[in-house]
Structure formats: C-alpha cells, structure tokens
Amino acid sequence: MYFTKAKYGSPVKGNMKTAIYPGSFDPVTYGHLDIINRAAKLFDKVIVLVSINPAKPSCFFTLEERIAFIKKSVTAQPNIEIDSSDGLLVDYFRKKEADVIIKGLRAMSDFEAEFQMALVNKDLCHKAETVFLAADAASTFLSSSMVKQIAMFGGDVSAFIPHAILREVQEKLEKKRLEITGK
DSSP: OOOOHHHHOOOOTTOOOEEEEEEOOTTOOHHHHHHHHHHHHHSSEEEEEEEOOTTSTTOSSOHHHHHHHHHHHSOOOTTEEEEEESSOHHHHHHHTTOSEEEEEESSHHHHHHHHHHHHHHHHHOTTOEEEEEEOOGGGTTOOHHHHHHHHHTTOOOTTTSOHHHHHHHHHHHHHHHHHHHOO
C-alpha cells in the first residue's frame, strides 16, 4: 500500500507540530534532558509535562521543586515549555491541541508498559500518537529512583543529574537519610 498525501496529509508551512513529554521527573536526570533536547530538534514545540501520577504517589520532590529543577536544567530553547497537570494526559493533549506524545525507552521492560499506555491513550483520544525515543546508550540504566537511592546513601550522583540542581537534590536527600537513620 502506498501512502498518499490526500489520506495522510503533508506538512504545511506554518503547521506547527507540538509534542508533549510527560513524566514525574523526580528528579530530572541527564536521560530526561537527552530526550527533551532530541525532541526539541524534531518538533516545533515540546511541552515537558510534570505529571502527578497516582501510580507513583510518593514523589520525593514537590511538584514545584520538580518544575524548578527542569527550568534550571533545560538550556534556553525557545521551543521548550514546562507545565504541570494532575489529570489525564489525553485531556491535557486535547487542551493543548498537541500532535504527539513523546516517551523515552531505556529497555524492553519500558517498552511493554509504555506500549500499553500508548494504546490506551490512542483509544481515549484517536489523535494521540506516541513517538518512542530510545535512550542514549549512556542513560539506559539510569532512573530517577536509582539517583535518589544513591544520593540518599551519600553516593556521588554528579554524573546522572545536572550540576544546576545537584546541591539541592543532595541536600534534601541527605536530610531525608538523616530523618530515617537518625545518623
């Protein structure tokens, strides 16, 4: 089957493509920034959406802190916007008249869960296409959870999170470790 312009359309000058990159970003890592920067090269506008995820009810950093961390970490690019939402992603997608949802994949285990979510989003909103971006090889093992655990035990996370937020992340996690251990 051949794809025709009539059926699938063609890019029209002035027709901006908007992508939404949702996540908890608890905290933002170099892996997240890699996906953000690559998406910004592919789309006219990228909205980094800091989500409140009921499946992850115990975000360590507040919503405000996570947004601030991203703002401090993202290089000044006019096509990147940062926002937050506590509702369904597809509702936000419709509201922003977006074209694509971006998902970063580190491993096959990520794909299974993200593929299922993409199918549900498509079912809820037929326009919601999901584009998967493979993580950079250096970031395939990296997760925010791992960063928090390493930092909480005094490990060096400078290779995993932006320098602009390193001190704040380390101080808050050290404080939490002291609360838990009493040492």
